Amino acid sequence: MAWASLVVAGLFEMFGVLMINKLHKDRSWQxxxxxxxxxxxxxxxxxxxMKTLPMGTAYAIWTGIGASGGAIxxxxxxxxxxxxxxxxxIAMVLGAAIGLKLIS
Incomplete structure (x- = not known):
């Protein structure tokens, strides 16, 4: 369940990045x-x-999903x-995240 939560966290991170761009363009309260x-x-x-996953692994994967997803x-x-x-x-970032999952 922790890994699924981490992926969902990364997806919300991507959404947040999209909203930064949207806010920059239209400056609306929405x-x-x-x-x-x-x-x-x-x-x-x-x-x-992070209740069950190591902090370093969770943070690295979360930022990897957000950064590569934002770029894509x-x-x-x-x-x-x-x-x-x-x-x-981008593939290298995703590969590193997958590698961390495999060894954790």
Missing amino acids: SLVLLFLGFGASFLFLAYA LGMVLYGESKDWKRLVF
Whole structure:
């Protein structure tokens, strides 16, 4: 259950990052509320996962999901560069997160 919570925390982290971009573009109170809800939920699920998972592992995977997911969403939704080198490094981040899961 802790691993599932950690993945959900990472997904909420990605949502929070999207809301930062949305808030930057339209400055609405709805974007601000969604930003706080996204990051708040992310921290709650991360805290739950850290009850049983080691802090370093949980934090590394959480940030890996958020960072790589944010980069992928930027490519898909906002036309950011899809250069092969960028994709290789995103894959390396995800590979490291999977590696931490396998050894934990």
